[in-house]
Amino acid sequence: MALREILVWPDPKLKLKAKPIAEVDASVRKLCDDMAETMYEANGVGLAAPQLGLQQRVIAIDVEQRASGEGPDATPAKKKGEGLVWLINPVLKLGEGEFTYTEGCLSIPDEYEEVTRFGHIVVEFLGRDGKQRRIEATNTLLSVCVQHEMDHLEGKLFVDHLSALKRELIKRRMKKLKAQRELERKGEATAL
Numbered sequence: 228m229a230l231r232e233i234l235v236w237p238d239p240k241l242k243l244k245a246k247p248i249a250e251v252d253a254s255v256r257k258l259c260d261d262m263a264e265t266m267y268e269a270n271g272v273g274l275a276a277p278q279l280g281l282q283q284r285v286i287a288i289d290v291e292q293r294a295s296g297e298g299p300d301a302t303p304a305k306k307k308g309e310g311l312v313w314l315i316n317p318v319l320k321l322g323e324g325e326f327t328y329t330e331g332c333l334s335i336p337d338e339y340e341e342v343t344r345f346g347h348i349v350v351e352f353l354g355r356d357g358k359q360r361r362i363e364a365t366n367t368l369l370s371v372c373v374q375h376e377m378d379h380l381e382g383k384l385f386v387d388h389l390s391a392l393k394r395e396l397i398k399r400r401m402k403k404l405k406a407q408r409e410l411e412r413k414g415e416a417t418a419l
């Protein structure tokens with residue numbers, strides 16, 4: 228497995244539409260594993276291949292690392308990897324109702340905003356083993372995460388659901404962050 232670099236928005240590659248995976252072969256399984264490692268390293272619950280600059284319809288999700296619910300319905304957090312799923316060529320078969328959740332994104336560090344998406348979803352996809360699978364989720368981190376990551380495959384980010392004003396403010400902060408990171412990178416390169 229290998230860690231890969233996560234692109235930070237704004238980046239033209241994040242706006243590209245991803246192409247379907249023709250066959251789940253060894254290279255796709257390698258990508259799946261790299262994506263999981265990269266996602267965990269960044270402390271994320273979801274990652275889509277376009278965030279690594281790859282126009283492929285592959286998503287890694289593990290929302291079970293987070294505790295969910297309250298009282299008798301509460302589910303404790305699981306260990307990283309126990310709730311890991313990969314969604315290859317996901318298709319939204321049903322989306323209904325509305326659910327609002329405060330979202331973040333590994334490509335937009337430290338920014339969190341409320342986004343309203345479908346509440347109930349049914350999504351069909353291929354797993355890492357190439358077998359057809361299905362997820363059904365209602366008003367949960369999973370239902371939010373699946374839709375957030377599927378947006379990435381269309382070149383869409385959660386900021387595209389916000390007002391133009393909010394998006395511009397976040398864009399300004401991200402450009403500053405990227406400039407700062409670039410300086411640090413250059414600094415590291417010369418500090419011998």
Ligand SMILES: [Zn+2]
Nearest residue numbers: 331332333334
């Ligand atoms: Zn994201």
